[in-house]
Amino acid sequence: MRRPRTAGTRGAIRTGYLFSLPGILFLALFLAYPLLYNAWTSVHDVGLVSLLGGSAPFDGLANYRATVDDPAFWHAVRVSLVFTAGSLVFQFTIGFALALLFARPFPLNGLLRSLLLMAWLLPPVVSGTLFKWMLDGDSGAYNALLRSTGLGALAHDWLSDPGTALGGVIFANIWVGVPFNMLLLLVGLQGIDRELHEAAAIDGASAWQRFRLITLPLMRPVSVTVLLLGLIYTFKVFDLVFVMTGGGPVDATDVLSLYVYQVFFAYFRFGQGAAAGLLLLAVPLLAAGLYVRRLRREERAGA
Amino acid sequence: MSQTVGRRAFLRAAGAAGAGAAAVGLGGALASCGSGQKGTVTLTWWDYFTAPHFQAGSNALIADIESAIPGVKIRRRAFPFADLNTALTLGAVSGDLPDIAIIDNVAMNSFGNSGLLADLTDRVKAWGQASEYYHGPWAGCQIGGKTLGIPNNSNCLALYYNTDLLRAAGVKPPATWDELADTAQRLTSGDRFGLAISAIRTEEGTFQFLPFLWQAGGDLNTFSTYGATALSFLGDLVEKGSLSRSCVGWTQQDANARFITGRAAMQINGPWQVPTLKKADLEWNVVPLPSDKTSATCLGGENWVLMAGGKHQDAAWEVVKYSQKPSALVPYLEAFGDLPARSDVAHSGTWASDPALELFISQLPIARGRLYGAHYTDASTAVVEAEQAVLTGSSTPGAAAAAAATKINRALGRQ
Numbered sequence: 001m002r003r004p005r006t007a008g009t010r011g012a013i014r015t016g017y018l019f020s021l022p023g024i025l026f027l028a029l030f031l032a033y034p035l036l037y038n039a040w041t042s043v044h045d046v047g048l049v050s051l052l053g054g055s056a057p058f059d060g061l062a063n064y065r066a067t068v069d070d071p072a073f074w075h076a077v078r079v080s081l082v083f084t085a086g087s088l089v090f091q092f093t094i095g096f097a098l099a100l101l102f103a104r105p106f107p108l109n110g111l112l113r114s115l116l117l118m119a120w121l122l123p124p125v126v127s128g129t130l131f132k133w134m135l136d137g138d139s140g141a142y143n144a145l146l147r148s149t150g151l152g153a154l155a156h157d158w159l160s161d162p163g164t165a166l167g168g169v170i171f172a173n174i175w176v177g178v179p180f181n182m183l184l185l186l187v188g189l190q191g192i193d194r195e196l197h198e199a200a201a202i203d204g205a206s207a208w209q210r211f212r213l214i215t216l217p218l219m220r221p222v223s224v225t226v227l228l229l230g231l232i233y234t235f236k237v238f239d240l241v242f243v244m245t246g247g248g249p250v251d252a253t254d255v256l257s258l259y260v261y262q263v264f265f266a267y268f269r270f271g272q273g274a275a276a277g278l279l280l281l282a283v284p285l286l287a288a289g290l291y292v293r294r295l296r297r298e299e300r301a302g303a
Numbered sequence: 304m305s306q307t308v309g310r311r312a313f314l315r316a317a318g319a320a321g322a323g324a325a326a327v328g329l330g331g332a333l334a335s336c337g338s339g340q341k342g343t344v345t346l347t348w349w350d351y352f353t354a355p356h357f358q359a360g361s362n363a364l365i366a367d368i369e370s371a372i373p374g375v376k377i378r379r380r381a382f383p384f385a386d387l388n389t390a391l392t393l394g395a396v397s398g399d400l401p402d403i404a405i406i407d408n409v410a411m412n413s414f415g416n417s418g419l420l421a422d423l424t425d426r427v428k429a430w431g432q433a434s435e436y437y438h439g440p441w442a443g444c445q446i447g448g449k450t451l452g453i454p455n456n457s458n459c460l461a462l463y464y465n466t467d468l469l470r471a472a473g474v475k476p477p478a479t480w481d482e483l484a485d486t487a488q489r490l491t492s493g494d495r496f497g498l499a500i501s502a503i504r505t506e507e508g509t510f511q512f513l514p515f516l517w518q519a520g521g522d523l524n525t526f527s528t529y530g531a532t533a534l535s536f537l538g539d540l541v542e543k544g545s546l547s548r549s550c551v552g553w554t555q556q557d558a559n560a561r562f563i564t565g566r567a568a569m570q571i572n573g574p575w576q577v578p579t580l581k582k583a584d585l586e587w588n589v590v591p592l593p594s595d596k597t598s599a600t601c602l603g604g605e606n607w608v609l610m611a612g613g614k615h616q617d618a619a620w621e622v623v624k625y626s627q628k629p630s631a632l633v634p635y636l637e638a639f640g641d642l643p644a645r646s647d648v649a650h651s652g653t654w655a656s657d658p659a660l661e662l663f664i665s666q667l668p669i670a671r672g673r674l675y676g677a678h679y680t681d682a683s684t685a686v687v688e689a690e691q692a693v694l695t696g697s698s699t700p701g702a703a704a705a706a707a708a709t710k711i712n713r714a715l716g717r718q
């Protein structure tokens with residue numbers, strides 16, 4: 001049975017709406033409106049001329065067709081997938097290993113941990129520029145290191161070779177992303193009840209068994225969250241790649257976000273750019289949906 | 304048939320559905336500022352001259368204009384190079400556009416066909432100074448039979464060489480492709496490359512590559528043949544080690560840095576490097592780009608443009624006209640280290656006394672513009688991707704040129 005609403009509860013509901021009004025307005029103005037506008041653009045033939053008051057005829061799915069017919073788009077999808085997968089695998093494993101390390105008390109633990117966070121706090125333009133210099137073929141720090149340690153044969157033009165440029169960019173992105181992974185995983189590790197480990201140790205479980213049978217299963221929810229967030233962040237990375245290679249050499253590091261940027265601001269094909277942008281949005285949106293569902297389930301389980 | 308929906312009508316409807324009140328409030332607030340006091344017009348002026356040494360020259364010109372033209376005040380805003388075109392594009396959407404802008408001459412391709420720029424044809428006719436400008440820069444402002452801009456300054460590419468290194472090797476500066484390849488190879492030793500160019504995947508890379516295409520006797524519409532010739536010439540330089548493969552990541556600034564530090568014995572670059580090179584600790588000189596079938600160099604520079612929707616076009620035109628008076632133009636361009644686009648001032652001031660600048664001026668008559676129409680950027684990307692594919696060894700010159708030619712023809716055919 002529904003409870004009859006009294007004047008008091010009606011007032012409370014009104015106050016509630018009033019409180020959320022600024023948020024709703026903000027979202028409508030800065031999220032819903034641009035998204036709707038983008039969706040509108042994606043089904044119209046919008047170029048520079050139509051922006052200046054000319055007409056933008058409705059052209060249905062032509063922009064989407066032009067996008068999926070463009071080999072450069074599928075190339076960018078592939079590059080983005082490799083970039084994301086490569087980044088996530090290493091960010092997560094290295095982050096996990098570091099979290100295990102920092103979960104133990106040792107001298108200077110706090111200091112080292114905050115220093116490590118620097119990588120995540122630096123603006124991507126700065127870290128991108130640093131890696132561009134360090135990976136330079138002629139005067140880069142990595143080649144200097146290789147030469148000075150007798151490994152000069154391995155010295156390479158990392159970012160100028162289409163075969164290694166994507167690897168170089170992923171390498172930089174791993175460095176950027178490790179601290180974020182470490183931090184969240186560390187919080188997860190600290191949430192595991194110490195007594196579980198102690199009890200298992202008394203029962204004769206080895207360190208490896210304890211890790212495999214206690215730590216890993218208990219870390220699953222946190223890990224999935226970290227990977228989903230990582231996927232969302234990594235799939236839309238733009239600045240780091242833009243600074244390091246600009247998508248080149250040739251098109252070796254042309255990730256989707258760069259492709260969309262080019263269609264928009266170099267070719268001025270706004271309709272097609274909007275269509276490609278919406279397609280680009282699909283993957284992070286899917287990940288975000290999964291993440292939110294997960295969050296709800298956890299909340300329910302926790303309640 | 305396709306159904307036409309006014310974009311603004313849609314925006315208004317969508318805006319109203321979401322947050323009409325807020326949007327209208329914001330728009331009203333933005334629209335209400337900008338009108339100055341009675342009797343004076345405040346003109347907004349956009350350019351991309353952000354570097355510190357450009358500010359004194361810009362401020363001096365603006366002060367000069369403000370004192371010479373009564374009732375005109377100027378509010379200048381400088382954007383980073385890559386942001387100006389984006390700002391103009393976004394301004395076209397939001398209506399927030401300047402009265403005057405100084406834009407890259409290659410941007411005339413995209414903006415010239417868009418209706419963004421004011422038609423100056425009648426004003427220029429009344430002004431009567433068209434014949435003072437060099438052919439290339441002037442032609443770059445004529446689109447669809449209309450005059451859409453006034454050249455501000457011009458530049459082009461030439462070959463810089465390190466005098467000491469060439470003397471030590473006993474070679475003369477090269478004048479042909481064969482000599483360039485030969486000299487570059489002889490000057491290569493240790494961690495020094497014979498030649499430095501910029502082959503980065505931006506317009507800078509295309510700017511540096513096009514002269515090779517033209518010198519080979521071709522143009523964008525014959526890329527599969529002559530593009531292959533130019534690509535294989537540059538590919539050979541990399542193959543022989545006289546040109547660093549890293550140049551696919553270098554801007555022209557990076558090439559100049561290699562040249563200054565002696566890591567490149569020669570470089571292809573523009574006159575804007577002259578002030579930096581004069582301060583550097585090396586002996587250098589500059590000669591025309593080596594020729595193959597013909598001589599050619601690429602024309603760069605900026606144009607003054609007015610916005611078609613501007614409310615103060617008469618005042619803005621007065622400002623542009625004033626800026627072109629020798630008494631205002633010469634000190635302005637000298638402060639920038641730029642070359643004039645007008646022949647009547649080209650033989651005065653620094654340009655007559657500095658041999659390096661004189662050399663660049665002597666090349667302006669053979670400098671070619673990049674006026675290829677609204678979809679030039681697609682073609683430009685195809686060109687520089689082909690160059691990168693060859694220089695990095697991931698494609699042969701023939702295959703890269705053929706692949707690029709398909710894209711170029713599609714881009715240039717889509718007018």
